[in-house]
Amino acid sequence: xxxxxxxxxxxxxxxxxxxxxxxxxxxxxxxxxxxxxxxxxxxxxxxxxxxxxxxxxxxxxxxxxxxxxxxxxxxxxxxxxxxxxxxxxxxxxxxxxxxxxxxxxxxxxxxxxxxxxxxx
Amino acid sequence: xxxxxxxxxxxxxxxxxxxxxxxxxxxxxxxxxxxxxxxxxxxxxxxxxxxxxxxxxxxxxxxxxxxxxxxxxxxxxxxxxxxxxxxxxxxxxxxxxxxxxxxxxxxxxxxxxxxxxxxxxxxxxxxxxxxxxxxxxxxx
Numbered sequence: 001x002x003x004x005x006x007x008x009x010x011x012x013x014x015x016x017x018x019x020x021x022x023x024x025x026x027x028x029x030x031x032x033x034x035x036x037x038x039x040x041x042x043x044x045x046x047x048x049x050x051x052x053x054x055x056x057x058x059x060x061x062x063x064x065x066x067x068x069x070x071x072x073x074x075x076x077x078x079x080x081x082x083x084x085x086x087x088x089x090x091x092x093x094x095x096x097x098x099x100x101x102x103x104x105x106x107x108x109x110x111x112x113x114x115x116x117x118x119x120x
Numbered sequence: 121x122x123x124x125x126x127x128x129x130x131x132x133x134x135x136x137x138x139x140x141x142x143x144x145x146x147x148x149x150x151x152x153x154x155x156x157x158x159x160x161x162x163x164x165x166x167x168x169x170x171x172x173x174x175x176x177x178x179x180x181x182x183x184x185x186x187x188x189x190x191x192x193x194x195x196x197x198x199x200x201x202x203x204x205x206x207x208x209x210x211x212x213x214x215x216x217x218x219x220x221x222x223x224x225x226x227x228x229x230x231x232x233x234x235x236x237x238x239x240x241x242x243x244x245x246x247x248x249x250x251x252x253x254x255x256x257x258x259x260x
Contacts (some may be wrong), residue, residue: 017199024194025251033192045191055187078210085203092200099250100200103242110239111204117232118210 002076005068009077010084013061017088018095020054027098075119082115130248133193137186137202138209142216151176179222197248204243211236 027044030037045051068077089108093100100108129260151173158166170176193202211233217223 008178017203020191021126021194021199024191029196030192041192043189045188051191058187063222083205088203089200092198096199097251098198098200099252101246101250104200104204104246107239107242107246108200108204110235110242111207114232114235114237115207115210117228118214118237120226120232 002068002072003023005071006077007063009061009068010087012057012064013081013084014087014091016054016059017055018054018091019057020051021096022091023048023050023054028089039050055100057082076120079116082112085112085115130193130197133189133197134202134205134208136189137193137206138212140182140189141206142187142209142213144179144186146213147175147179147182149179151179198250201243201246201248201250204239207236208240 026047027041030041045055065077065081085108089100089105092098151170152175154175155166155170190202190206214223214225214229214233218225
């Protein structure tokens, strides 16, 4: 069962981050943070289909991670979710068109291995 | 050309994401720790107890700030830049645990902290925005 919850956690968090980033890229660069601008930003977040879908998948990931913790130790759950860094880095090139340089790949890989080690 | 006010925008937002994510998770965990075991028959009374728990509610509030701040950052920074940078919260959590909870940090854990820090430094040296087009202009 823990592998099922792990799969749901990793996949839904990956889809959630990619799709919400897609929606926010279409918004355009946020230039300042005055209250009226922030209100418009919140309205965009609450109405953009990509962002809403992304948040829903991230919520699913949050709850399936709680479910994962109820059937597995933290030392299983945290290292296993480290794989999502690799997935998200690869897909951010393919789905979002980001230029993931060798240096960034190496950095993301170090972070993933580091997160794997830190749960011991 | 970016306005001068944006010079430390990435640093400020990474710090904000790390702090709200770390404390949000911690507060929710403290709040849930104080709860009795969940029984399906007591859904309503259980929900009321959770939603009136100050730790839980402030943790959720921090998580909402975290979510909006992260979404804002996606408008000018790559997903593959933001995610590894904010993973430094794993290292901070481990170090905070050592100083405030006297948790022992095993050699594997130190290696993990070192690797995460090295990875964050590598990613920090890459440009935050790599899309071929600059971020689209905002409507006035």
